Amino acid sequence: MLYIIFNTNTFVTGINLATPILLAALGGVVCNKAGNFNIALEGFMLIGAFSAVVGSFFFKSAILGILLAVIITVAAALLYGLFCITFKADEIIVGFGFNMFAIAITGWLLKPVFGGQGSFYNPSTPVLNNINLPLISKIPILNTIFSGYNIIVYLSWILIILLYVIMYRTSLGYKLRALGENPACLKANGLSTVKYAYLAQAIAGLTCGLAGAYLSIGSLAMFTENMTAGRGFIAVTAVIFSNAYLPVTALASILFGFASSVAIQSQGLGFQTQFIEMIPYVLTMIMIVLTAFKKKSTIKTKRYNKLLYKIISKVK
């Protein structure tokens, strides 16, 4: 029975399912560190998915599809930033509004652009090729687990390391993190807070654009209304759960992917499909509850500190 659930196939499916969540979560972490709690990741991703399929269909190139997705999603993220940063609107309200806007506009554009309704599928539209890595593809087992994915998967792995280095090892990352923790500090150094706030959004636009492209032109060139189906919110959960610490966020996102994969594999064991499909969302809820407990315990520590202070001051 275990073999049905845990085989190389589970890994491959897991990585495939984790990739869009991982990418969106990476963007979410950057925003979060820069002081913006971004729940519009879902909307960004959906816009990315739509633009990717449009680019791929009209330019007859999947790579140009990715490029268009990134450009349009970055623009969308900057629009979100316009409301949050320049107009100083509440980020939750803007985020909610933006997600609804994304569903509406992509659904509506389907007809004028492709002439269909509800969904678009065209077998002649180019999709991303799977790439075999030069060395690893010669090693048995590892070649199936780590090789043979499309370019976005490899990009997502590179982005984990790249964004970590940027956030924690470069001057730019210092400024982004300072923005989230003490914006006055930037001002006191004569630096613009607005510039860095927009930059964080642009990075989120980039990663969510890739995530969206992965969904729509990763294996089949297809777009359906609201095709992100809550993956952006799962990414938000990964950000909250990891306390926006990038390595943990990446792990949490991958865990979500693998959980879904295990769920799919266990269909062979005769569970109902609806039950299986529920699993990632239940996992999300469990993670949120766990995070809430963690937060509560830090509050308790604070209370404990206060008690300690009382005792010390009395002794004095």
Place this chain on the structure above:
Amino acid sequence: MSETILYLKNITKIFPNPEKPIIANDHINFSVRKGEIHAIVGENGTGKSTLMNILYGMHQPDEGEIILNGRTIKLENPRQAIENGIGMVHQHFMLIPSFTVAENLVFGFEPRKGMLVDVDKANQIASEISTKYGLEIEPTRKIQSCSLSMQQRVEILKILYHGAIILIFDEPTAVLTPQETTELFKAFKELKNDGKTVIFITHKLKEVMSVADRATVMRKGKVVDVVNIKDTSIDKLATMMVGREMSIIKRKNTIENLDGKENILEIKNLKCLNDRGGMALNGISFALKPGEILGIAGVGGNGQSELVECIMGLSKRIFEGAILYKGIDITSYSASKMRKLGIGNITGDRYRRGVSKKSNIYENIIMGVHRQSPWATKYFLNPKNLNELVDKLIDTFDIKTSSKNANIMSLSGGNVQKCILARELNLAKEIIVAEEPTRGVDIGAVEFIHSQLIKKSKEGYGIILVSTDLDEIISLSTNIIVMFEGKLIGQIIPDVDFLENKIGLMMGGVTPEYNSVN
């Protein structure tokens, strides 16, 4: 003496304000000599910080110019100030909690290795600069686990790393213990020996006397005088800070004999923390009698607002002491229970705590009594009685409005304050706590509020009047206590000579004993 390094000429700064524009700096001339320690002394809201923020490029002056080393310079942002060798340690530290000491120190000017920040180099810089100036820090420690005095040292080293030759400190001792203050002043002298110029803002006169070479005294946006510390005394400084030598304030209230009356409110050894975990109140005790107006004077931020929060049941950080209402311990009562007892609270911070900005005048006035008979039963309001009440109050308190259903924000500041006054005086049974009741209102409203408070005290109400406006305290109180750093530094009955002078000294942290010894 040595030459002038910096000259602020004719600086004027006006902050636009819908009620009435605030003139923070009114044609200020301020000069600093090379290598001196220069104190800027004054009460709250006299424009000291504004002036320094202009010098640091955070604010732009509406008029005037900054002359550094004989050259007029324009400072459009702090970066330009830093480039001109001006550094500032703000009252609230500009540090990033999750960064290490060294990372904070080099922030904005990081040493690089290729594309990356060279963390080892940063640590090295931090320890080098630390040894050079004798300010001890731990480069690899996270700021969030550092003490406030270490954080301050990081701030000082940070601006030295930026290459500052003029160092500005905004109330540097506000967060420090006495020992840490001594250490800081030692550092000031070190900096002076090193040829740096130090400017620091304070209202603590003893500090000025002990460390500064010269002092500029400011009052109400203007420079009163510039003095050499050698040629002045603490009394002279206090007089200049408060603004007059002889009593010119007309007392509006009379003192009556209250002996034999029982205390209605008693505060016993109250200790409470502020929101940063420091001591806000450090053992406060006093009693309030009916018919008394107890004035609590002091420079703002010495624990007055925390005291009011404690009495009104808004503080959750009391850890010692008690508040007694006619002998009953009410320390742990919630705000609504306190109000049910009949403690009215007139606040000067009207838009944050005084009124609900989204509600209309009627709703704002009935808040509190809307749970009491005869204005409400257990489950329902009694609109007829409430309407009568509101109409009556609008009439007696002369609130100028077109309708009681108009939004509260359509009123002028003075009229909003009258609404609060009407509500609280109607609600209060025996005790009124008034915190800055006339802040930012016009002179007519001030007169009205003062006369109402006196009227209530004659009716037998006990009133606690917290104010940083000395005129208000002196003209209304029958008994004055002065708060300094969370403690009562002295008490004074306002029928003596040189009253302002004495209070001024206490506000500057000089105890009456100290005064008599000197």
